[in-house]
Amino acid sequence: MNKLTQRIDKERLLLGIAAPLLAVVAALVVTTLVILATGKNPGAAFSDMLTYGSASDSQVYILNKATTYYLAGVSVAIGFRMNLFNIGVDGQYRIAAFFAAVLGGALTTPGWISIPLIILCAMGTGAVWAGIAGVLKVTRGVSEVISTIMLNAIATAIIAYLLQPGKLAELQAGGTVVSTKPLPQSSYFFQIDTGAAGELWGFIVIAVIVGIAYWFVLGRTRFGFDLRTVGQSESAAAASGVSVKKMIATSMLISGAIAGLIGMPTLLNDSHQFSNDFPVGIGFTGIAIALLGRNNPVGIALGALLWGFLERTTNHLEFEGYDKEILGVIQGVIVLCVVIAYELVRRYGLKRQQQRVGAELAAQAAAPTQKQEVA
């Protein structure tokens, strides 16, 4: 019996690794073909990506980018685990970062008060924004896909309305950049100085904490169990006494609160203000990364790092004379390959399981004397 469970676990582990490996290999093959089609040498491109991507300043860049992407991935994954498709992470983090920046610019308190306040403000704003979709879903049955994507547009409009000189923003010298009032120096989040390689954002610590909390809450608490149960079957969850509506509302709020954190590394470690060149679209990147990481806290981290690596190195590929569109191709292909590979591996695993169970049953039927041992 012991041996049997061990064998299954090993096989499951193998299958688990096979899927992402298959995806990456397939993505590599497709990318090679694309580069070949543009008449360039793919080998040189890959070796350039490796050497450039492993440089120390690249590592810092990748970690900084991955911090943001990881938070985005986790935020989306919380929804996914619940079978909720929070496509509105993009609007949630932008509106959260905006209001947090406004608050941060207005605060004159010392850093140890301001920084938590800014972060809480961001989480709160994100939660409220996602909560609107949650309430609509619970009370009126509005699909969260529709409502959150609409809320993205509304968030954009609200920010565009308030981010005007004379409202909540000011015009910078040169007359081309509008931004909120910059945070005072004391509200900057700590950074780790790595010398020539640049500064590693301290917010990576928060990202790790979020990752651990995500793993713990979902995997080790009653709440997490309820959440996953609702995600797998609403009726079964309801039958076993879980309030589905409450779970939907809560998970939407949590997803939104984490989404509120996405803009924080940029705000507290880098730009220190919300201007009209604040990065957009990270919410959608988060969807890709959550898919890539299979909603697993470690998987999402790997996905986020891969994304950062790809962006860093393809930026450089453009410098080396390759087409800059390569990045979009590689990312798209990886996401597609991952989804297909997981589906293939899942079906293969299912078939193996059926075969094994069938074989066991056949063996039992053929040798009734052994039955006692097995049972």
Add this chain to the structure above:
Amino acid sequence: MRRVAKLSAACIATAALALTATACGSTSSGNDSSSSASAGSSKGGIKIGLAYDVGGRGDRSFNDSAARGADKAAKEFGGSLKELTAKSSDTEADREQRLTDLADAGYNPIVAVGFSYATSVDKVAAKYPKVNFGLIDAVAKAKNVDSITFTEEQGSYLAGVAAALKTKKDHVGFIGGVDTPLIKKFEAGYAQGVKDTNPKVKVDVQYLTHGSDFSGFADPAKGKEAASGMLDNGVDVIYAAAGSSGNGSIEAVSGVKGAWAIGVDSDQYNIPGLAKFKNSILTSMVKNVDVGVYDFIKSVHDGKPLTGNQLYSLAKGGVGLSTSGGFIDDIQPKLDEAKKKIVDGTITVKTS
């Protein structure tokens, strides 16, 4: 159920990715010729680094204008060119990386095209004090930076005068790429020019994207849609200050008889990619980014690099209206009169 959700998620994610990829613009031609043979191989020539805004070379508008200036300088001084282009998902780190890559590879001067580079130029310029940087459309603080800015509102005022004189329905339109202060300068000048010429003319204003979503500068489909909407509302002259999105607007206008498009940044009548629609291009508000870029590169080549803020005004020929096609020849005296008034200060054009 779960699988359906997953699949749809995948589809949407890839669609989003594909969209961002296309939003970067397609400029696979043209920019390869100069890039591969550049590093180190140029003998004594000047090594010019160019970091474009979204859209890049081939946007037939703003970036192309900068490219022309750099091309001219490179040809004249026997130099080489290296070009990099921004994505709409860029963060500060990406812009810094682009400039740092160029500086590391020994490119000098380096021209940052577009106001998004304002902060990153300041940071990178401080790190490379011996490299000369040019910054278009924004003002930097670092000492080794030449900030090249233009009085877009003055040129747009003239565009407004032309629009007011040419409209038959007393209804004109303005399409802005993104509602940034820079594009608002275009709008303000245009609206003032229209009103000063004929107060009865109505001006419709539409921005393609808002806030920090810069895709409005590189999305011809959006430009086309906005222009079609305006044309349906009875607008018959459309001025689009929207980077490559303006191409879509011009295309939409060309489909309506009697309607005019006003181009921006480059003389769009003479852009080969827009040749099909050129008979609908009334004029273009030319912003001579090429002159600014060329002057800057020349100054570096001559050993006296420009620094501080170079303001290219209407008086200095930094902005103006193109006359290709001859569609505004009949109203030229009135345009000259307006231009004279702006230059001598009788008219002050608002910037917002």
